[in-house]
Amino acid sequence: MAESTIAILLVWVIVFVYSILGSVDFGAGFWGMLFGNREGSNAGALANRFLSPTWEVTNTFLVMVVIALVGFFPTAIAMLGTALLVPVSLVLLLLLIRSTFMVYAYSSRKYGKELNIVSGVTGLLIPGLLLSILPISLGGFIDINPEGVPELHFGRLLGSVTLWAHLGFGLTTELFLASLFLSDYSSESGDRSAYLLYRKAALWLGPFTLFFAVITTFTFVPEAQWIRDGIEENFLWFIFSVLAFIFGYSALLWRQGDGTPGVPRVAFTAIIIQYAFASIGYGLSHMPFIIQPYLTVEEGFTDPATFRALLIAYIVGLLILGPAFYLFWKLFLKDKRYLRQE
Amino acid sequence: MDNVVLARALFGSSMAFHIIFATLGVGIPFMVVFAEILYHTKKNKHYAILAKRWTKGFAIILGVAIPSGTIVGVMLSLLFPGFMEIVGKVIAVPFQVEIWAFMLEALFMSIYIYAADRLTPTLRIISVFFVALGASASAVLITDAHAWMNTPRGFDLVNGEVTNVDPIAAIFSPSLYSTALHVLSSAYMTGAFVIVSLAAYKLLKRGSTKEERAYHHRSLMLALVVGGTLSLFTAINGHATAQMLHKYQPEKLAAAEGLFETTSHAPLAVFGVANPETGEVEGGIEIPWALSFLAGNSFDTVVKGLNEYPQELWPPLYIHTLFNIMVVIGGFLIVLAFGVLAWRYVLKKSLPRWMLWVLVSSGALSMIGIETGWIFSCTGRQPWTIYHMQLTKDAATKSDNLPTLFFMFIGIYVVLLFLTAFVLRFYFKRHPVSKDLTPDTPILEDEGVNTNG
Ligand code: HDD
Ligand code: HEM
Ligand code: HEM
Numbered sequence: 001m002a003e004s005t006i007a008i009l010l011v012w013v014i015v016f017v018y019s020i021l022g023s024v025d026f027g028a029g030f031w032g033m034l035f036g037n038r039e040g041s042n043a044g045a046l047a048n049r050f051l052s053p054t055w056e057v058t059n060t061f062l063v064m065v066v067i068a069l070v071g072f073f074p075t076a077i078a079m080l081g082t083a084l085l086v087p088v089s090l091v092l093l094l095l096l097i098r099s100t101f102m103v104y105a106y107s108s109r110k111y112g113k114e115l116n117i118v119s120g121v122t123g124l125l126i127p128g129l130l131l132s133i134l135p136i137s138l139g140g141f142i143d144i145n146p147e148g149v150p151e152l153h154f155g156r157l158l159g160s161v162t163l164w165a166h167l168g169f170g171l172t173t174e175l176f177l178a179s180l181f182l183s184d185y186s187s188e189s190g191d192r193s194a195y196l197l198y199r200k201a202a203l204w205l206g207p208f209t210l211f212f213a214v215i216t217t218f219t220f221v222p223e224a225q226w227i228r229d230g231i232e233e234n235f236l237w238f239i240f241s242v243l244a245f246i247f248g249y250s251a252l253l254w255r256q257g258d259g260t261p262g263v264p265r266v267a268f269t270a271i272i273i274q275y276a277f278a279s280i281g282y283g284l285s286h287m288p289f290i291i292q293p294y295l296t297v298e299e300g301f302t303d304p305a306t307f308r309a310l311l312i313a314y315i316v317g318l319l320i321l322g323p324a325f326y327l328f329w330k331l332f333l334k335d336k337r338y339l340r341q342e
Numbered sequence: 343m344d345n346v347v348l349a350r351a352l353f354g355s356s357m358a359f360h361i362i363f364a365t366l367g368v369g370i371p372f373m374v375v376f377a378e379i380l381y382h383t384k385k386n387k388h389y390a391i392l393a394k395r396w397t398k399g400f401a402i403i404l405g406v407a408i409p410s411g412t413i414v415g416v417m418l419s420l421l422f423p424g425f426m427e428i429v430g431k432v433i434a435v436p437f438q439v440e441i442w443a444f445m446l447e448a449l450f451m452s453i454y455i456y457a458a459d460r461l462t463p464t465l466r467i468i469s470v471f472f473v474a475l476g477a478s479a480s481a482v483l484i485t486d487a488h489a490w491m492n493t494p495r496g497f498d499l500v501n502g503e504v505t506n507v508d509p510i511a512a513i514f515s516p517s518l519y520s521t522a523l524h525v526l527s528s529a530y531m532t533g534a535f536v537i538v539s540l541a542a543y544k545l546l547k548r549g550s551t552k553e554e555r556a557y558h559h560r561s562l563m564l565a566l567v568v569g570g571t572l573s574l575f576t577a578i579n580g581h582a583t584a585q586m587l588h589k590y591q592p593e594k595l596a597a598a599e600g601l602f603e604t605t606s607h608a609p610l611a612v613f614g615v616a617n618p619e620t621g622e623v624e625g626g627i628e629i630p631w632a633l634s635f636l637a638g639n640s641f642d643t644v645v646k647g648l649n650e651y652p653q654e655l656w657p658p659l660y661i662h663t664l665f666n667i668m669v670v671i672g673g674f675l676i677v678l679a680f681g682v683l684a685w686r687y688v689l690k691k692s693l694p695r696w697m698l699w700v701l702v703s704s705g706a707l708s709m710i711g712i713e714t715g716w717i718f719s720c721t722g723r724q725p726w727t728i729y730h731m732q733l734t735k736d737a738a739t740k741s742d743n744l745p746t747l748f749f750m751f752i753g754i755y756v757v758l759l760f761l762t763a764f765v766l767r768f769y770f771k772r773h774p775v776s777k778d779l780t781p782d783t784p785i786l787e788d789e790g791v792n793t794n795g
Contacts, residue, residue, distance in 0.1 A: 053452035059408055060444045066416050067437050074430025078423035085420050085741045092416055093754060096409040100758055103405025107769045149740040303431040309509040313435050317442035324449045324472075331457045 004301040007072040008290075010314070012283050014068050018061040019279075020177065020272060022130070025051065025058040026123040027178020029102065033120025035197065036113065043194040046186050047178075048106075053332045055102065059095075071310050076290045076300035083142050083150040084133065091129050098122040124171070131170035135162045139292035140223030150294070162219040169212035173275075176205040180271055183252075184264035192260070199252060199262050206249050210242070213278070226292060230285025237281030244274035346735045348744040349421040352751060354720065356414050358713055359755045363407035365712050368481045368526070369533015370400045371474035376564060378467050388557045391778045392564075393470070396537070398773075399766060401455055406762055408448075413751075425727050425737035431504045432497045433490050433512045440483040447476025478526060485525045486518055488719070493517040493590045494728050516590060520582045527576045528715065532708040534569030535675065538562060539705030542698045544775075553779050562701070563686070569704070570679030577672045581636065588637035591729060592646040594722040597657040598665040599633050600626070601647045608633040608645040613666055616659040623662070657722045664718035671711040675704060 032047035069077045081088075098119045105115035136142060141157050144150050157163050183198035220228055231238065248270025252262040288296040301307075374393050381389035419426045429437070450472035458466065490496075496512030498505050541562035545555065587595040595601075600616030600623035601608055610633040614626020634643040648656055678700065685691055693701075723729055727737040 053456045056404070056408055056448035056452065057445065059412060060441060060448055063412055063415055063444065064441045066419065067434075067441055070419060070426055070430045071434030071438050072430075074427045074434075077419050077430060078427040081419035081421075081423040081426065082739050082741050085739065086743050086747070088416060088420060089747050089751075092413045093750060096413060096754060096758070099409040100406050100762070103402055104761065104765045107402055107765050147740065151741070302434065303504060303507040305507045306431055306434050306509050309435050310438055313438050313442075317439065321442060321445055321449075324446060328449045328453060331453060331460065 002298075003304060003307055004297050006311075007301060007307060008287075008297045011065075011068050011072055012279070014061070014065055016276065016279050018058075018065050019127075020275065021058045021061055023127055023174040023177040024181045025055055025178075026098075026127050027174040027176075028182060029055075029098070029123040030120045030175065031178055031182060031198070031201070033116045036116055041193055041197060042191050043182075043186070043197045046189065046191060046194050047182055050182070050185055050332075051102070052106065053328075055099065057328070059099065062095075072302050072307065073290060073297075073300040074302050076295055079150050079291060079295060080133075083152040084136070086152070086154060087129060087132060091126055094122045094126050094129070098126065124174070127174040128167040128170035131166050132157070132163055135160070135166050135221075135224070137286070137289075137291050138220065138224035138227050139289075140221040142291065142294070144294065160219075160221060162216070162221055162224075165212060165216040165219040169209070169216050172205055172208040172212055176202060176209045177271070177275075179205060180264065180268045183262070184268045187260075187264050195260075195264070199264065202267070203249075203252055206245075206252075210245060224292070226289075227285050230287070231281065234281045234284045237277050237284070241274050241277035241281065244270050244277060248274060345740065345742060345744060346738045348748055349738040350734065352744065352748045353414070353417060353421050354717065355752055355755065356410070356417055357716065357720070359759075360407070360410040360414050361712060361716060362709060362759075363403050363410060364481070365529045365532050365709070366403050366536065367400070367407040368477045368529040369531075369536070370396055370403070371470065371477050371533075372530045373533050373537055373565065373568065374400070374470050375467075375474050376568060378470050380564070382463060382467065386560075388560050391557065391775065392561055395770075395775070395778070397455060397470075398769065401451070402762065402766055402769065404451065406758060421739050422727065422737045423739055425732060428497075428504055428728065428732060429487070432494075432507055432509070433487055435509055435513055436483040436486040440480050443476045443479035443483060445476075447473055447480065450476065478529075481525055481529060482522045485522045486513060486515075489517040489521040490515045491728050492521070492719070492723060493586075494731050499731060517583075517586050520579060520586045523579045524576065524583050527572050527579060528708075528712060531569050531572035531576055531675070532705070532712055534565045534572060535708040536705035537565035538569055538679075539702050541565060542701035542704075545693075546695060546698050546702070551776065551779075554775055557775060557779060563683075566679050566683055566701075569708075570676065570683060573672060573675045573679060577676060580669070580672060584636055585638070588643075588645065591723075593648065593651050593655065594657055594661075595637065596646055596648045596650075597659055597661050597722060598718070599645075600659065600662045601633065601645060602649050603647040604644060604650055605647065606634055606642045606644045607631045608637075608643075610636060611662070612670075614662075616662050655725060657724050661718050661722045664714040664721070667714045668711050668718065671707050671714075675708060675711075678704060 028047045028051050032044050032051060034044070035041060035047065036044035066077075069080075101115045101119040101122070105119060136152065136157065141153050141160075142150050143153065179198045179201035183195050183202055186194035186198055217228065217231060248267045251267040251270060252264070254263050254266075255261055256263060288298065290297055290300050302310075374396050377389045377393040377396065380386070381393065418429075450469040453461070454466065454469040454473055461469065490512055493515045494512075495515045496508040496510070541558045544550070544558040545562065550558075584595065587598070597616070599608075600611050600614070602616075602622070607630070609631065610629040611623040611626045612629065614623040616623050631641045634641050634645055637643050637645050682693065682697060682701065685697070686693065725733055725735070727734045
């Protein structure tokens with residue numbers, strides 16, 4: 001395998017992990033806000049209990065996406081950085097407001113409700129905005145001006161159907177993944193009423209995500225015809241993906257031994273697999289471009305000596321952090337004492 | 343304002359904002375480690391309460407440090423794409439490893455706060471140790487990138503193309519050791535002096551109980567010992583850093599000292615304004631021969647002056663003032679810390695109110711030292727972003743949306759500064775020490791800065 005292929009594979013893995021973690025994180029913030037003041041239900045508190053120890057770790061993955069791009073594809077980052085100045089700055093501002101207000105809300109119960117609304121709503125917008133990078137990378141929205149500076153046609157982007165389809169896809173995915181995850185989390189915590197609430201939300205949202213995913217492929221601008229060809233070539237992956245969706249969604253309807261509807265662990269796992277298949281298919285269709293038509297994976301690649309040093313850094317980092325992640329998982333996602341707040 | 347100036351201003355202000363929280367994020371866990379260790383050796387409950395309350399404050403501060411750090415990290419790519427292209431090819435490793443350090447810190451931070459009641463004492467110390475280690479490691483790693491910008495190694499630029507990359511040489515650039523030590527020790531000392539300020543302020547309050555005073559006194563003395571020791575250390579390695587400048591960045595040292603003519607037996611100018619017309623520092627105090635001694639440990643060391651360089655490559659001359667402020671603060675805090683400790687433990691007198699008031703100022707002074715030091719170092723590198731390799735105007739973005747973004751970011755920073763101060767005050771008002779000090783409150787009680795569930 002060429003070194004640049006290994007590099008883009010690593011970037012792909014990191015982006016995939018972040019898109020799942022980020023969806024669950026921002027979505028949980030929104031559910032926490034929505035169900036926060038519901039009488040007689042623990043659903044909001046549960047979402048917040050999950051968020052408290054995890055949002056910092058999730059945020060670190062976002063930074064890792066950027067840093068991985070800087071290290072592996074510095075030319076791409078230089079180009080994207082110039083073109084995406086405005087949209088990414090907006091994401092940064094929202095992120096700053098979201099995280100700080102969330103921490104403020106924990107520290108001041110008196111104003112917790114109002115502060116939570118700010119962080120819930122800003123968090124809702126972030127994944128959609130991040131996803132808008134995808135249509136931009138497909139071509140048609142960036143031009144290189146005569147001085148060699150890449151420029152984003154912001155007006156054209158805002159007026160395009162494809163952007164809004166991507167935003168809708170980002171939004172529904174975020175809420176769907178978060179509600180699925182939280183149904184599993186609440187069932188693990190033994191909180192039946194919260195579980196049923198999140199399961200219901202997941203049941204509603206599931207079809208919408210699939211709808212937006214399919215619709216999005218029909219909205220690609222003419223410049224992005226190449227990715228549609230790519231998708232046709234890699235169609236098998238998308239078939240697998242839909243099958244995984246059907247399996248996972250149906251798991252929400254199965255009955256457990258005690259008559260409780262749905263098996264959330266199976267549903268969540270299958271939906272992750274669905275997204276993994278779809279992203280593999282999308283990633284393969286996107287090759288060889290990072291930004292069509294200006295930059296291919298090969299052209300954007302970093303210096304080989306730096307690449308090898310980074311690879312070593314990754315291996316050492318995983319060895320050190322592996323045990324720490326294990327401890328973290330055991331304490332917050334597994335330990336019944338934390339989940340049930342005994 | 344043109345693009346380059348705006349990009350510099352926006353990035354510089356964002357860093358100036360981040361560094362407040364980042365420095366505390368390095369300094370306060372360091373103090374918590376001391377408190378935890380003292381608690382387990384002396385078994386005095388006060389130390390456990392100190393550790394707990396500092397950690398609560400730290401958790402709020404981290405809520406700003408992390409997103410503001412994310413902002414500066416991403417902003418580098420947005421505002422200085424030309425620079426990041428070289429960074430990615432040459433010095434990507436410390437940025438990458440920094441992520442591991444962040445993860446280490448974030449994981450153990452959550453474990454230390456949210457799982458405190460489920461950890462054994464040893465595991466508690468281990469987790470707070472890893473929090474401090476993660477924060478310090480991330481400071482060293484980002485400083486590594488900064489040191490490389492000042493003394494770039496490990497690559498050649500041929501017709502604007504990066505070649506002959508040697509990541510190891512880039513990582514271990516010559517200024518790494520002195521700069522990293524200086525950054526770490528100044529962050530630890532700032533963490534300590536901020537605690538000194540808070541404790542001194544509480545001691546000034548009338549009408550607190552004897553127990554509360556004993557508690558704040560313990561906190562004050564612990565922080566003074568740590569802060570005093572580290573400020574001495576900071577001054578000593580600051581001296582080493584100045585010698586590094588003498589060797590590798592003579593223009594910066596010359597501008598810092600307002601020296602125009604190359605000479606041996608160079609004088610040290612304190613305060614005053616460097617005037618490029620007359621080639622002198624006006625209105626300052628001159629200490630004869632001192633600069634030569636500072637730069638090379640002997641009076642006949644030849645120190646290069648600015649006139650050796652074309653004027654368009656001079657750093658801005660006001661960095662002389664920034665440098666002076668940092669050094670004067672450093673000197674003052676050494677005298678203050680050891681003076682008060684001697685007063686208390688050698689003369690065995692209690693601290694008068696005016697002395698406490700002076701101590702209240704130490705935290706803010708230390709933070710000003712950090713800010714002026716950094717602005718000195720980054721601005722003193724101008725007009726270069728990578729010293730003698732890449733000019734700032736070639737590194738900066740050519741996009742022209744900066745004015746709006748500039749005002750948006752500055753606005754939000756100002757709002758968040760006030761809100762954070764307000765939330766911290768609000769939190770500690772609602773959870774006064776007196777509540778923690780009552781014998782029946784469990785120390786590890788789980789409330790406040792964790793879930794609102
Ligand atoms: C509490 C803060 C503080 C204090 C009291 C001092 N410093 Fe400092 N100094 C810093 C905080 C700092 C810093 C913010 O951490 C800097 C900015 C960049 C860096 O490497 O460290 C710095 C940079 C810095 C530099 C420039 C390094 C460069 O451009 O690469 C020099 C020459 C010194 N310092 C020297 C001193 C001396 C001789 C001091 C005598 C007391 C001193 N500093 C006290
Ligand atoms: C944390 C405290 C820091 C502060 C307060 C700070 C401050 C500043 C300021 C004021 C500028 C604008 C300089 C000018 O144009 O006159 C600047 C530029 C810059 N700094 Fe720093 N800086 C800090 C740390 C760092 C670190 C650790 C790095 C290394 C990664 C760094 C990298 C840069 C870059 C790339 C620029 C823009 C290019 C340039 O103007 O040279 N800064 N910083
Ligand atoms: C020497 C100056 C600096 C110090 C001491 C410092 C320290 C810190 C600390 C203590 C944190 C919180 C860490 C955590 O718990 O995750 C943090 C966050 C962060 N800093 Fe800085 N920082 C400095 C400069 C910079 C610069 C120049 C950059 C950009 C290149 C940067 C990028 C970041 C990022 C991306 C985060 C967020 C990490 C996360 O998501 O966890 N920092 N910094």
